[in-house]
Amino acid sequence: MIEQAVLLSTGDELTSGRVVDSNSAYIAGRLYTLGVRVAAVLKVGDDKDKLLWALGQAREMGNIVIGTGGLGPTADDLTTAIVARFLGVELVEDKHVLADLKGRGERHGIPWTSNAGKQTVFPAGATIIPNPVGSALGFNVEMGEGKRLFWLSGVPHEMAIMLNQTVLPWIVNRVVSEEIHEAVFKIHGLTEAQLDELVKPLELDRSTKLSFRAHFPDLTLRLTTIGGALEREHFVSLREQISALLRDFTYAQSDVTLEEVVGALLNQKRLTLALAESCTGGLIAHRITRVPGSSAYFVGGSVSYSNQEKIRALGVSPITLERYGAVSRETALEMSRGILERAGADIALSITGIAGPSGGSPEKPVGTVWASIASSQRHDAKLLRLLVSERERIIQGTSQAALNWLRQSLLEL
Amino acid sequence: MIEQAVLLSTGDELTSGRVVDSNSAYIAGRLYTLGVRVAAVLKVGDDKDKLLWALGQAREMGNIVIGTGGLGPTADDLTTAIVARFLGVELVEDKHVLADLKGRGERHGIPWTSNAGKQTVFPAGATIIPNPVGSALGFNVEMGEGKRLFWLSGVPHEMAIMLNQTVLPWIVNRVVSEEIHEAVFKIHGLTEAQLDELVKPLELDRSTKLSFRAHFPDLTLRLTTIGGALEREHFVSLREQISALLRDFTYAQSDVTLEEVVGALLNQKRLTLALAESCTGGLIAHRITRVPGSSAYFVGGSVSYSNQEKIRALGVSPITLERYGAVSRETALEMSRGILERAGADIALSITGIAGPSGGSPEKPVGTVWASIASSQRHDAKLLRLLVSERERIIQGTSQAALNWLRQSLLEL
Numbered sequence: 001m002i003e004q005a006v007l008l009s010t011g012d013e014l015t016s017g018r019v020v021d022s023n024s025a026y027i028a029g030r031l032y033t034l035g036v037r038v039a040a041v042l043k044v045g046d047d048k049d050k051l052l053w054a055l056g057q058a059r060e061m062g063n064i065v066i067g068t069g070g071l072g073p074t075a076d077d078l079t080t081a082i083v084a085r086f087l088g089v090e091l092v093e094d095k096h097v098l099a100d101l102k103g104r105g106e107r108h109g110i111p112w113t114s115n116a117g118k119q120t121v122f123p124a125g126a127t128i129i130p131n132p133v134g135s136a137l138g139f140n141v142e143m144g145e146g147k148r149l150f151w152l153s154g155v156p157h158e159m160a161i162m163l164n165q166t167v168l169p170w171i172v173n174r175v176v177s178e179e180i181h182e183a184v185f186k187i188h189g190l191t192e193a194q195l196d197e198l199v200k201p202l203e204l205d206r207s208t209k210l211s212f213r214a215h216f217p218d219l220t221l222r223l224t225t226i227g228g229a230l231e232r233e234h235f236v237s238l239r240e241q242i243s244a245l246l247r248d249f250t251y252a253q254s255d256v257t258l259e260e261v262v263g264a265l266l267n268q269k270r271l272t273l274a275l276a277e278s279c280t281g282g283l284i285a286h287r288i289t290r291v292p293g294s295s296a297y298f299v300g301g302s303v304s305y306s307n308q309e310k311i312r313a314l315g316v317s318p319i320t321l322e323r324y325g326a327v328s329r330e331t332a333l334e335m336s337r338g339i340l341e342r343a344g345a346d347i348a349l350s351i352t353g354i355a356g357p358s359g360g361s362p363e364k365p366v367g368t369v370w371a372s373i374a375s376s377q378r379h380d381a382k383l384l385r386l387l388v389s390e391r392e393r394i395i396q397g398t399s400q401a402a403l404n405w406l407r408q409s410l411l412e413l
Numbered sequence: 414m415i416e417q418a419v420l421l422s423t424g425d426e427l428t429s430g431r432v433v434d435s436n437s438a439y440i441a442g443r444l445y446t447l448g449v450r451v452a453a454v455l456k457v458g459d460d461k462d463k464l465l466w467a468l469g470q471a472r473e474m475g476n477i478v479i480g481t482g483g484l485g486p487t488a489d490d491l492t493t494a495i496v497a498r499f500l501g502v503e504l505v506e507d508k509h510v511l512a513d514l515k516g517r518g519e520r521h522g523i524p525w526t527s528n529a530g531k532q533t534v535f536p537a538g539a540t541i542i543p544n545p546v547g548s549a550l551g552f553n554v555e556m557g558e559g560k561r562l563f564w565l566s567g568v569p570h571e572m573a574i575m576l577n578q579t580v581l582p583w584i585v586n587r588v589v590s591e592e593i594h595e596a597v598f599k600i601h602g603l604t605e606a607q608l609d610e611l612v613k614p615l616e617l618d619r620s621t622k623l624s625f626r627a628h629f630p631d632l633t634l635r636l637t638t639i640g641g642a643l644e645r646e647h648f649v650s651l652r653e654q655i656s657a658l659l660r661d662f663t664y665a666q667s668d669v670t671l672e673e674v675v676g677a678l679l680n681q682k683r684l685t686l687a688l689a690e691s692c693t694g695g696l697i698a699h700r701i702t703r704v705p706g707s708s709a710y711f712v713g714g715s716v717s718y719s720n721q722e723k724i725r726a727l728g729v730s731p732i733t734l735e736r737y738g739a740v741s742r743e744t745a746l747e748m749s750r751g752i753l754e755r756a757g758a759d760i761a762l763s764i765t766g767i768a769g770p771s772g773g774s775p776e777k778p779v780g781t782v783w784a785s786i787a788s789s790q791r792h793d794a795k796l797l798r799l800l801v802s803e804r805e806r807i808i809q810g811t812s813q814a815a816l817n818w819l820r821q822s823l824l825e826l
Contacts, residue, residue: 015451017442018626022433024456029430038428040463041456043437050453057470213431275695275716281702282695285716289694292770292804300722302715303688303698309713309756313726343722357705391705 003036003171006062008043008054010079011069011154015045023068023159030163033209033224034171034180036064046076055086055149063147064171066163069154071136073116079151080139084123087141091121094128097137104135129166134158140170172226180226181235185242186252187219188404195221198245202238207231216393217400220255221246251407258403259287265410266297266347273406274345275301276314276335278326279353279369283399299345304335314338314350327352327364329372329381336374336381347375347413349406353384355394367394371402373409416449416584419475421456421467423492424482424567428458436481436572443576445624446637447584447593449477459489468499468562476560477584479576482567484549486529492564493552497536500554504534507541510550517548542579547571553583561587585639593639594648598655599665600632601817608634611658615651620644629806630813633668634659664820671816672700678823679710679760686819687758688714689727689748691739692766692782696812712758717748723765727751740765740777742785742794749787749794760788760826762819766797768807780807784815786822 007027013019021043028038039061044050051070058065070079084091098120105112122128122139129138129152136153143149150170152162172180187195192214199210199221207227213220223242225235243250252261266273275285282303288294302313307326310316315338316331324330335350353369360366367386372379384401386394420440426432437454444451452474457463464483471478483492497504511533518525535541535552542551542565549566556562563583565575585593600608605627612623612634621638636655638648656663665674679686688698695716701707715726720739723729728751729744737743748763766782773779780799785792797814799807 015441016445017438020435020438025430025433028428032429043454282698285695286699289718290805295718298718300716300718303695303713305702305708305711305713392703
């Protein structure tokens with residue numbers, strides 16, 4: 001049986017534009033890797049009739065329906081009662097859930113309100129879906145004709161845990177009674193179209209999916225195989241082929257950020273980092289310091305936005321600035337050496353470029369960026385040509401390219 | 414007639430999770446302010462039958478249907494042909510569009526392909542919706558029973574322009590033949606719940622809506638009134654009441670960011686800014702430099718993450734650090750004074766705090782942040798207590814609170 005899913009979500013915040021729904025894209029992405037097609041995504045407000053309509057449509061189009069939202073204790077949270085009505089079953093109180101919720105409330109000194117009772121009842125026949133990080137439990141219930149409805153919390157991180165821990169394993173069991181094998185490739189240096197072109201020749205069998213996710217400047221490729229020993233063998237072979245094919249473009253084979261990879265390398269090699277940023281304006285420092293524990297390896301940096309600051313804070317020579325310009329190999333080299341020595345770090349990265357919209361010239365168009373790395377053992381510079389044109393994308397893309405070059409340099413140290 | 418809208422979107426990227434759909438939230442938000450309810454949001458892949466189904470459902474539930482996506486030149490872009498089939502009309506080539514597209518291609522040296530012809534035909538009877546920033550034109554067509562279908566490009570910034578320039582004015586004309594009056598309040602210092610509580614007592618008539626949009630740390634309140642002279646009077650009175658009510662919490666009365674407001678003030682007063690950031694790690698500098706033209710007023714800054722850098726780059730006294738700690742009024746004051754004098758700026762902002770997850774103590778819990786502002790005329794410090802607990806939210810929230818304090822200080826200078 002080919003599985004077809006329909007995704008539902010409910011909440012007035014979705015139909016009045018107060019919230020961008022990221023849940024459906026997340027769920028669709030996870031289902032796609034299992035080979036489950038999403039036939040449609042339906043969103044309605046907190047409205048009985050609309051939700052009943054959506055449930056009816058979903059059951060008609062899909063054999064797996066995954067809904068989110070409306071499980072809270074307040075009056076506008078209607079989901080559980082509407083689902084019971086749709087299925088023509090009673091609402092049944094779960095004594096374990098009731099005792100557990102009352103216990104939690106007591107421990108936190110929150111008085112029990114009658115509203116909270118809404119979260120302890122479920123449609124008769126439903127199996128409860130645990131929510132390890134919140135009070136809204138989900139449920140899994142038969143819709144007739146072997147079709148299955150899952151309902152999860154609408155809070156994104158609660159939804160993700162409930163989906164990954166309970167729903168996906170259930171689907172995998174039903175679909176193939178086999179395991180999921182998954183490999184992740186975090187990519188830099190390719191556009192989505194180039195990546196697509198590179199992996200196109202790979203021979204995928206029916207148990208295997210390749211999926212992309214692009215969120216500039218981040219690009220992720222995910223290989224998923226569902227199956228037993230034979231499929232696993234195919235998966236391992238494919239993973240190796242992809243690893244070889246994308247060797248020069250892969251900065252990690254797990255779900256981590258580039259700044260986390262750089263941070264782990266600095267930690268591992270017991271090296272400290274300093275930064276000198278001009279056109280990235282502090283973004284690289286911000287990315288480095290988003291990582292918890294970054295104070296162990298990040299000394300600090302200078303956002304030397306003006307020439308005056310490049311001279312004062314980094315010791316760049318006024319003659320260099322005059323002769324070669326602020327955006328030049330020579331200035332980048334003096335910036336990295338300057339911050340390395342002054343901050344007393346083991347390695348330093350500098351950036352100077354033209355983020356636009358103004359400031360470009362025929363020789364140095366907007367998107368021209370020089371980066372430099374300095375350490376006691378090396379001192380070189382690299383021209384980054386950003387092929388995007390918006391200021392924000394140049395700044396973001398530069399931070400990514402520079403962090404990737406820093407990563408490569410750390411591997412060689 | 415009460416207007417009910419249904420939003421459609423089409424594209425395999427939506428049902429495979431490759432892209433998070435922000436279009437529907439944007440459109441829903443804009444319609445909400447006009448008093449148009451969104452009955453449902455339907456998303457389907459690039460699939461003829463599913464799109465026909467969605468069109469049928471949408472016509473049944475709404476009298477205004479707004480669709481996005483699938484207008485491109487490639488094989489999977491099916492929208493225009495499917496809509497014509499749904500309506501039972503022919504596709505008609507538009508000679509002006511054809512000439513225009515061919516002309517554009519020639520000017521850019523792109524050869525004309527037969528595929529491109531897909532973008533020059535429209536369902537018979539449709540009115541073309543101009544797309545000033547892309548090649549995919551939209552259309553507006555009667556669906557029967559006085560119902561109206563609009564179809565727009567799926568590229569977010571193209572969609573927004575087409576919606577605001579063509580679709581919303583059309584809807585306003587039809588709904589009330591009156592004007593839209595709109596006021597925007599950008600808010601700092603209130604949670605969404607507190608804001609809701611504050612504006613609840615306001616007496617809104619049926620022609621007026623208040624809508625919120627929260628994207629941490631950003632909070633926006635929008636007042637919209639549709640109507641003639643009488644409604645306009647009511648709108649002006651409400652706008653004044655809200656201005657007074659939210660005086661202490663409003664940093665702008667238009668759709669701008671806090672860093673743009675700060676930048677405009679610096680420009681207007683011809684003042685230069687320098688920054689000394691510890692726990693925000695460069696985020697404030699990044700926000701300041703995201704604004705085009707910021708080099709006119711931003712000198713630069715120091716990301717003094719370690720004590721060593723606070724001493725070296727800012728001249729903070731080791732005795733101060735020893736006696737009061739890095740997160741203290743005294744250290745913040747020395748940081749702002751240090752960067753002011755060294756960078757030679759007119760005004761300086763410093764930040765030092767505990768972003769967590771580790772580093773907190775009972776006296777200085779995670780979320781304790783000191784900010785300081787220095788200029789030739791003033792020198793003071795302020796304790797910011799961030800009431801969020803995640804590292805990323807503490808960093809983002811601190812940058813917002815600090816920029817707002819800087820804005821207030823600039824107004825007094």
